[in-house]
Amino acid sequence: MNAREQILGRLKAISMTDPISTYDDGLKHRLDAAWDGSFPDESRRLAGLFADALEAVSGEFYSAASVEEAAEIVGRIAHSSDYNAIVVDGGDMADNIALRVTDTLQVIAIPEAAQRSEVLADIHCSMVEAHWGVAETASLAFPYIHAVSTQPHFLAETVIAILKRDRLLAHLGALFNHLSPEEMKNLVLVTGPSRTADIEKILILGAHGPKRLIVILLD
Amino acid sequence: MTVSLFIPCLTEHLYPESGLAMVRILKHLGYKIDYVDNQTCCGQPAFNSGYRREMIPVAERFIRLFQDKELIVAPSGSCVAMIRVFYDQLALDPSLMPGLKALKERLFELTEFLVKRNHHDKLQGCFPHRVTYHDSCHLSRELGVRQQPRQLIQSIKEIDFVEMTPPDLCCGFGGTFSYKFSDVSVEMVKRKCESIEATGAEYCIGADSSCLMNIEGYLRKHGMKAKTLHIAELLSRSLDLEKGAA
Amino acid sequence: MLKPRKTHHYIRQALKNDCLRAAVGKATDLAVRKRQDLVNETPYWEDLRHHVHHLKSKVLENPEQSLMTFEARCIANGINVHWAEDAAEARQIIVDLAAQKKVKKIVKSKSLTTEEIELNPALEKAGLETWETDLGEYIVQLEGKTPSHLTMPALHLSRYDIGRLFEKKLGIEYTDNPNELLQVARQRLREHFLSADMGISGVNFAAVEEGAFVVIENEANAHLSISIPKIHVAIMGLEKLIPSLSDLPYFLKVLAPSATGQKASSYVNIIGGPQQHLMEEGPEEVHLVILDNGRSNILADASLRETLFCIRCGACLNICPVFRQVGGHAYGWAYMGPIGATLIPLYNGLSEGRYAPFLSSLCGACFDNCPMRIQIPKHLLTLRNRIAESGKTMLIERVGMKIWSMLAVRPRLYRFITGLAAIVQQLIPFDKAFPAPGYVRHRALGRMDSKGFRSRFMDSEDRREGGR
Numbered sequence: 001m002n003a004r005e006q007i008l009g010r011l012k013a014i015s016m017t018d019p020i021s022t023y024d025d026g027l028k029h030r031l032d033a034a035w036d037g038s039f040p041d042e043s044r045r046l047a048g049l050f051a052d053a054l055e056a057v058s059g060e061f062y063s064a065a066s067v068e069e070a071a072e073i074v075g076r077i078a079h080s081s082d083y084n085a086i087v088v089d090g091g092d093m094a095d096n097i098a099l100r101v102t103d104t105l106q107v108i109a110i111p112e113a114a115q116r117s118e119v120l121a122d123i124h125c126s127m128v129e130a131h132w133g134v135a136e137t138a139s140l141a142f143p144y145i146h147a148v149s150t151q152p153h154f155l156a157e158t159v160i161a162i163l164k165r166d167r168l169l170a171h172l173g174a175l176f177n178h179l180s181p182e183e184m185k186n187l188v189l190v191t192g193p194s195r196t197a198d199i200e201k202i203l204i205l206g207a208h209g210p211k212r213l214i215v216i217l218l219d
Numbered sequence: 220m221t222v223s224l225f226i227p228c229l230t231e232h233l234y235p236e237s238g239l240a241m242v243r244i245l246k247h248l249g250y251k252i253d254y255v256d257n258q259t260c261c262g263q264p265a266f267n268s269g270y271r272r273e274m275i276p277v278a279e280r281f282i283r284l285f286q287d288k289e290l291i292v293a294p295s296g297s298c299v300a301m302i303r304v305f306y307d308q309l310a311l312d313p314s315l316m317p318g319l320k321a322l323k324e325r326l327f328e329l330t331e332f333l334v335k336r337n338h339h340d341k342l343q344g345c346f347p348h349r350v351t352y353h354d355s356c357h358l359s360r361e362l363g364v365r366q367q368p369r370q371l372i373q374s375i376k377e378i379d380f381v382e383m384t385p386p387d388l389c390c391g392f393g394g395t396f397s398y399k400f401s402d403v404s405v406e407m408v409k410r411k412c413e414s415i416e417a418t419g420a421e422y423c424i425g426a427d428s429s430c431l432m433n434i435e436g437y438l439r440k441h442g443m444k445a446k447t448l449h450i451a452e453l454l455s456r457s458l459d460l461e462k463g464a465a
Numbered sequence: 466m467l468k469p470r471k472t473h474h475y476i477r478q479a480l481k482n483d484c485l486r487a488a489v490g491k492a493t494d495l496a497v498r499k500r501q502d503l504v505n506e507t508p509y510w511e512d513l514r515h516h517v518h519h520l521k522s523k524v525l526e527n528p529e530q531s532l533m534t535f536e537a538r539c540i541a542n543g544i545n546v547h548w549a550e551d552a553a554e555a556r557q558i559i560v561d562l563a564a565q566k567k568v569k570k571i572v573k574s575k576s577l578t579t580e581e582i583e584l585n586p587a588l589e590k591a592g593l594e595t596w597e598t599d600l601g602e603y604i605v606q607l608e609g610k611t612p613s614h615l616t617m618p619a620l621h622l623s624r625y626d627i628g629r630l631f632e633k634k635l636g637i638e639y640t641d642n643p644n645e646l647l648q649v650a651r652q653r654l655r656e657h658f659l660s661a662d663m664g665i666s667g668v669n670f671a672a673v674e675e676g677a678f679v680v681i682e683n684e685a686n687a688h689l690s691i692s693i694p695k696i697h698v699a700i701m702g703l704e705k706l707i708p709s710l711s712d713l714p715y716f717l718k719v720l721a722p723s724a725t726g727q728k729a730s731s732y733v734n735i736i737g738g739p740q741q742h743l744m745e746e747g748p749e750e751v752h753l754v755i756l757d758n759g760r761s762n763i764l765a766d767a768s769l770r771e772t773l774f775c776i777r778c779g780a781c782l783n784i785c786p787v788f789r790q791v792g793g794h795a796y797g798w799a800y801m802g803p804i805g806a807t808l809i810p811l812y813n814g815l816s817e818g819r820y821a822p823f824l825s826s827l828c829g830a831c832f833d834n835c836p837m838r839i840q841i842p843k844h845l846l847t848l849r850n851r852i853a854e855s856g857k858t859m860l861i862e863r864v865g866m867k868i869w870s871m872l873a874v875r876p877r878l879y880r881f882i883t884g885l886a887a888i889v890q891q892l893i894p895f896d897k898a899f900p901a902p903g904y905v906r907h908r909a910l911g912r913m914d915s916k917g918f919r920s921r922f923m924d925s926e927d928r929r930e931g932g933r
Contacts, residue, residue: 003757004548007703010761011529023519031516031715034509053728113745117659117693137729144743150692151746154685172714172729184710185542185677185737191729194685198601198617199643200624201492207600208651208658209685209732226918232883233911235918242922254922257876265866267827267846269853273870280874308843360829389786393826400824401903402480406790407826408908436908 032173039135039170046135046168047217053138054215057192058205063217067093070216071100074127074160077214078105081158083125090148091129093162093218098127110149117151126152126159130190132178133163133215136171139191140215143183150188158212161190165219221251225285225293225326228260229428237428237449241294241329243460244451248338255284263301267394271309279312286318291326294451296358297427299328304361328358329451330426334367339374344457349379350448351420353411353434354387355427368426368450375457381418388414392433408437415445422448466583467798467813472820475795482792485621489792492620493783499726500780500834507722517715518838521774524673524706528764531673531706532755538676542738545752552582555756559584559665559698560591562752566696568593568662572654574680574687575599575618576667577777578700578756580611580799581812584665596657598686603650607634613793615779615800616724621792654686664690664748668701669776670716674709677737678753681720681730688734697748699736703760704773710735716776719836723780759812768847772807774837781831781841787824796821803831807844810852819857822848880919887913 051061064070074097085106088098098107111119130140140161153159169175194209205211222245230238242252261281262274285291293299303323358364372380391407411434415423423445425431435447504510524531536546549555571593588595597606601618607630612618628641637649666687670679678699680687691697721727740747764770782788782802793801800808806825810818822845831841872879890913
């Protein structure tokens with residue numbers, strides 16, 4: 001096919017000697033400083049910002065001082081929604097918590113690839129471990145390089161995400177500074193439960209993905 | 220100091236009173252007035268309709284006529300924006316560039332000029348009516364003049380100033396847009412007039428005769444209560460300058 | 466397909482539809498308010514706008530080099546890259562690919578580029594079962610129409626319309642409860658996600674440095690249509706490049722507030738190749754179609770190049786007082802509103818697109834709201850100029866402008882003619898003397914002054930008096 005050559009040939013002929021916009025080189029620096037400067041350094045306060053941002057997108061926030069406390073929260077959530085099984089994505093912390101809820105919940109590991117979607121589509125609750133969290137937007141980053149599957153994040157009705165406190169960053173810019181090229185290249189950023197406002201701008205949670213996103217911030 | 224008048228077409232042909240009011244205000248402030256005779260048009264209607272070839276000679280003529288004036292004031296944000304902002308988009312005779320640059324530095328819209336020179340202290344007349352203010356698009360967005368007219372209005376004694384929401388919504392005139400897509404334009408001015416009426420104002424103040432013509436046309440045809448008033452006339456009336464002169 | 470002759474017809478239809486206009490007004494007001502709140506809490510917003518504009522300029526400064534690097538990095542990541550000169554080629558690439566892979570069912574996530582190339586009819590013609598999965602797009606697909614807003618496809622339909630549509634097309638019992646309607650769509654589409662052989666998406670950003678592309682969404686439908694089917698096809702206009710993923714945060718920071726008034730979109734999917742080696746899931750094959758369809762010519766056009774910086778957020782539509790009255794279908798094409806008014810003649814030609822740039826009062830609100838700092842009013846003026854100079858405007862207007870130009874440099878003659886016009890207007894009932902019946906139908910016309918400012922001023926000066 002020669003569309004490629006034709007297109008690139010035309011683009012090559014474009015003389016771009018004149019800069020499209022005049023740009024002040026100090027601007028990026030100023031911008032980064034202003035963005036950084038609008039956040040506190042202290043992790044306690046970042047957690048507060050994260051909680052506010054999460055609640056603003058209809059997510060639910062818990063903080064837990066220990067794995068035991070987190071397990072108790074997970075048990076409570078499952079109980080109140082009548083869930084009797086939970087899919088766990090295999091992160092260290094998530095697994096640790098899962099070990100402590102086995103008496104009330106059936107813990108299911110990520111199914112084999114072949115029947116994964118079908119099995120997961122019938123499970124109501126999942127527990128996943130976020131790699132990074134962003135206080136500014138309450139976003140959670142899941143680089144695929146550290147994941148077994150992303151489907152539990154999307155097919156379950158309720159997603160419980162575990163975020164370690166030392167994994168909480170101030171803002172989106174900081175997140176991308178912390179991600180390696182391999183991490184950022186295959187990644188999903190999740191902010192709140194899935195949503196739509198396509199009918200008369202009325203916000204409804206749980207469009208095609210989860211209806212509830214619960215984040216447990218773990219010390 | 221002498222101020223040269225730049226009189227936009229609509230002021231010349233339809234609303235001379237707002238131009239005369241501007242003259243009275245400037246005289247009241249002690250300026251000498253110079254009328255640049257033989258001025259015609261800045262070319263905006265043709266430019267906005269795409270006819271640059273036709274309007275370039277008109278623009279060049281305008282620059283030649285005004286480039287040596289020490290101070291130029293116009294009762295219109297739109298026409299000032301045409302010269303200060305849009306002339307740069309034209310392929311004008313390069314020898315006129317220094318003249319254009321000089322002209323741009325010395326050309327002001329009336330309210331911008333009055334506030335820049337701190338004249339609002341001397342313009343505290345009295346106007347015991349409820350008014351609202353319409354931000355014309357080019358004045359507010361291209362020239363960034365939003366605060367100045369409000370400052371002038373609020374300096375007037377006994378005036379009851381109420382903002383409409385939103386004050387900077389386009390009135391729907393847009394020059395030839397108003398007849399090319401007249402149905403759309405009418406719906407836009409309708410919305411504007413409803414927001415004026417909602418303030419209960421007796422007068423809608425503006426700084427561009429084109430918007431005021433459009434708004435007035437709708438208000439009048441539909442028997443709405445509010446009247447339009449150019450800010451120059453508001454200031455002149457509030458200071459009773461007409462009577463003093465008559 | 467753009468039908469310029471129908472422009473006025475579409476506008477009249479829209480203006481007659483009070484429900485539509487109320488819905489557009491309500492939705493756009495909400496979007497504007499939410500955006501403004503977020504902008505207000507971002508003191509460095511203007512710097513952000515400058516910066517993203519700069520990033521886009523930088524990557525498109527040498528588009529050939531950027532695209533070649535991007536292509537090479539994509540290939541290294543295992544992405545199959547295809548190039549399409551125009552809409553027909555792009556459609557053919559996708560149809561052929563589907564045939565070759567024996568695809569039966571396709572799930573699509575929202576993509577304006579597929580609207581631009583009119584992909585769905587081609588897929589259906591090829592016998593491929595195709596489902597739009599974004600709720601708004603799904604509704605519009607059932608309706609058999611096209612989206613009426615860049616980010617709110619079903620803006621033109623009320624919940625009652627949608628209820629009747631679902632009743633008719635899906636055979637369910639009538640309901641106008643939005644949540645119930647969503648549940649129906651969710652259930653139907655879940656089945657399609659799980660059984661589709663191919664997923665198709667658009668591309669929000671394509672990172673040159675990493676050879677990866679970004680798909681942003683709120684519903685999770687894009688993620689599901691990327692991660693479940695075995696084959697994923699993404700289509701992007703060649704202008705979607707950004708220098709690197711490390712620049713993405715700046716774009717994310719402006720996009721969500723401008724598009725939907727959110728601080729962040731629910732899901733940002735970054736795809737840098739088939740993910741099988743990472744997770745035993747996701748597509749086995751990723752195909753990326755790079756579309757020109759006129760873009761290289763726009764890039765070559767120094768004065769209008771900037772229109773390609775558009776990130777399709779819809780902020781210019783939401784603030785536009787004209788869009789509010791006429792809605793998206795009046796523009797007659799995939800891209801609408803102020804940015805659409807520039808893109809329509811650029812992509813379809815000056816003759817086909819001869820009305821669009823004039824469908825604006827040039828109020829400038831679009832530029833203020835554009836996160837990419839695209840000077841839309843300036844570009845509309847440039848296009849108006851090109852349309853006028855290529856003789857695509859009305860003859861009477863062209864002649865009129867010639868006469869005006871001749872008079873406006875001859876002040877005495879100009880004064881004589883305008884003076885005459887004033888007299889004529891006094892003699893004839895003035896509302897009828899103006900050659901624009903539409904203008905005066907709902908507006909009284911201003912009356913020309915019998916003397917004009919100049920004479921009145923001179924008289925008063927002669928009498929050494931101010932005033933009348």
